[in-house]
Amino acid sequence: EEQLRLESSNQDLERIHRDLSTCVADLTFEVHKLKMQLLQHSGCNCTLIQNYLAYESQRYVQALAEKSQ
Numbered sequence: 450e451e452q453l454r455l456e457s458s459n460q461d462l463e464r465i466h467r468d469l470s471t472c473v474a475d476l477t478f479e480v481h482k483l484k485m486q487l488l489q490h491s492g493c494n495c496t497l498i499q500n501y502l503a504y505e506s507q508r509y510v511q512a513l514a515e516k517s518q
Contacts, residue, residue, distance in 0.1 A: 484505075490498050 487498060487501060491502055
């Protein structure tokens, strides 16, 4: 009986893990899509977008510098 309960619990946890992994993949794709939309507006005069792009560019360069050390 205990073994059956544990196996059932394991199956439930595996299903939850699969569902959460799918959610992570979907959200990661959505973030990528949104960032691409922002990049398409790099030529506009919106201060918020310009600030975001400058910040992300700086963050990207810092990450590259840290990897090379």
